Amino acid sequence: MLLFRRLDSAHTHRNLIGQHPLILRIQALIKKVAATDATVLISGESGTGKELVARQIHSLSPRAAGPFIALNCGAIPAELLESELFGHERGAFTGAVGTRHGMFQVASGGTIFLDEVAEMSPPLQVKLLRVLQEREFRPVGSDRSMKTDVRVIAASNKELFDEVSKGRFREDLFYRLQVIPIRVPPLRDRRSDVPLLIDHFLEKMNARRPQGPVRVNDEARVQLWEYDWPGNVRELENVIEQLVVLADGDTIEAENLPPSIRRFVAGKHNPTPALSDEGFDFNRAVEAFENQLIVEALRRSGGNKQAAARLLGLKRTTLVAKLRRRRGGNGVEELTP
Amino acid sequence: MSENPSDESKNAPRRRARDPGTAAAAKPGNPRRPAADFGSVLVVDDNRDAVDILCRLLGTQHLHTIPAYGGSECLDIARSQPIDLILLDVSMPGMDGLAVCRELAKEERTRSIPIILVTARDDHETRVAGMRLGVSEFLTKPVNRAELLERVRGQLSARVLAREMDETIERTPQE
Numbered sequence A: 001m002l003l004f005r006r007l008d009s010a011h012t013h014r015n016l017i018g019q020h021p022l023i024l025r026i027q028a029l030i031k032k033v034a035a036t037d038a039t040v041l042i043s044g045e046s047g048t049g050k051e052l053v054a055r056q057i058h059s060l061s062p063r064a065a066g067p068f069i070a071l072n073c074g075a076i077p078a079e080l081l082e083s084e085l086f087g088h089e090r091g092a093f094t095g096a097v098g099t100r101h102g103m104f105q106v107a108s109g110g111t112i113f114l115d116e117v118a119e120m121s122p123p124l125q126v127k128l129l130r131v132l133q134e135r136e137f138r139p140v141g142s143d144r145s146m147k148t149d150v151r152v153i154a155a156s157n158k159e160l161f162d163e164v165s166k167g168r169f170r171e172d173l174f175y176r177l178q179v180i181p182i183r184v185p186p187l188r189d190r191r192s193d194v195p196l197l198i199d200h201f202l203e204k205m206n207a208r209r210p211q212g213p214v215r216v217n218d219e220a221r222v223q224l225w226e227y228d229w230p231g232n233v234r235e236l237e238n239v240i241e242q243l244v245v246l247a248d249g250d251t252i253e254a255e256n257l258p259p260s261i262r263r264f265v266a267g268k269h270n271p272t273p274a275l276s277d278e279g280f281d282f283n284r285a286v287e288a289f290e291n292q293l294i295v296e297a298l299r300r301s302g303g304n305k306q307a308a309a310r311l312l313g314l315k316r317t318t319l320v321a322k323l324r325r326r327r328g329g330n331g332v333e334e335l336t337p
Numbered sequence B: 001m002s003e004n005p006s007d008e009s010k011n012a013p014r015r016r017a018r019d020p021g022t023a024a025a026a027k028p029g030n031p032r033r034p035a036a037d038f039g040s041v042l043v044v045d046d047n048r049d050a051v052d053i054l055c056r057l058l059g060t061q062h063l064h065t066i067p068a069y070g071g072s073e074c075l076d077i078a079r080s081q082p083i084d085l086i087l088l089d090v091s092m093p094g095m096d097g098l099a100v101c102r103e104l105a106k107e108e109r110t111r112s113i114p115i116i117l118v119t120a121r122d123d124h125e126t127r128v129a130g131m132r133l134g135v136s137e138f139l140t141k142p143v144n145r146a147e148l149l150e151r152v153r154g155q156l157s158a159r160v161l162a163r164e165m166d167e168t169i170e171r172t173p174q175e
């Protein structure tokens, strides 16, 4: 059973897409740290691209020809994790029938990516610290140390410093890991990259679509842009993949988007009124709602008030009166579409 | 600030943005240092009451606000002093919010200032224009205070992060 994964060649040429000032800085930092052997700590929510950053550092480093091995520390029971990392001798524990190499041997000359490093048990944290300091380790059940030549990149979706404050993560290991810290921001904080990412994933999925390419129309695109992406880039990638697979025409429209996204975006434009401690400005909310309807009706009617009034089920004179009242100002905008 | 219950009824989960100035961030050794010099927010609306309300709201979070009552005033300020965020109305007489975005994008100095559009113009065209112009957020009037503050925090922490990354890039040895 091999719990860690080797980097397959398909991953190596993947780029970190984005033009946001933070992404440009991350790209610059990747180039710079790739040239060094420094330990890197990548933090960020799940799906933001931490592993992609790690892979890029490896691919641009002098170790690129060596292996890149990823291990998710949160997905493996503590007892197993130790032997995954350091290997074991025959008979080291029940079930250890043969000698087995660990990551620190297999990845020699390459890079180890330790994902969800915050989940590592305290005894293992000590052992990891030792490898980082002395470049040597001891396989489970062995009495001699082995030398290792690996670069370590760690990642965490938890704020590792908070884990240190809570006594769950060793402070010395924390500082040892974050020689170079890289924070990958959540997608909602770099929303302006969403259209680029949509096009990137669209192109990728379209290349595999025998029926020919699909496009995303403006309304669908703007709704994807407004969505908050709690699952970050991974969620966006999955959504685009689904949309392309399920598309039956050549255009993805807002109606095709997952209902959860549509509901979220609708909620942004038509906030559910709620009473806060300071109370709630009923008139303002009603006014804003009215505004939205009127603006939309005028847009659809191309500015024709008669037609807009019909869409709204109002008399033309009523609509005109409402428009005149709005022009007064007080926080409400001009209604000309 | 009170929690607005309507946040919970939203369908997608949303995590709180990190606050660049919390007590936790002030602990020694924490890589998230408090950013005392952060938070110059330019608040732009042709309606003085709207500017007032927003400035007061941001003031409760100890953010430094600068009022501007029109598009060209906004540009003058953004070109002449350090601004970390612009809250920008769309419909304004003279130069409107979208034109302001276009002008800001033209100059190196103002290009990367994040913009939050705060507008009652909630139509398809304005949203698409905002997306194409690369604005950071699009909020609809009347704004939900909790949501506005969360978005402001998100954008300001991104600015803090950008500065920290500049330092990291600077001190990473070239080998």
Ligand SMILES: Nc1ncnc2c1ncn2[C@@H]1O[C@H](COP(=O)(O)OP(=O)(O)O)[C@@H](O)[C@H]1O
Binding pocket: A014, A015, A016, A017, A018, A044, A045, A046, A047, A048, A049, A050, A051, A052, A053, A200, A233, A234, A237
């Ligand atoms: N900036 C980006 N450009 C292109 N693809 C990205 C970007 N960020 C993330 N991805 C893709 O999104 C998915 C999730 O990224 P991953 O690195 O696994 O996130 P994390 O390790 O933070 O959970 C992967 O398929 C990755 O290739």
Ligand SMILES: [Mg+2]
Binding pocket: A332, A333, A334, B045, B046, B047, B089, B090, B091, B092
């Ligand atoms: Mg206005």
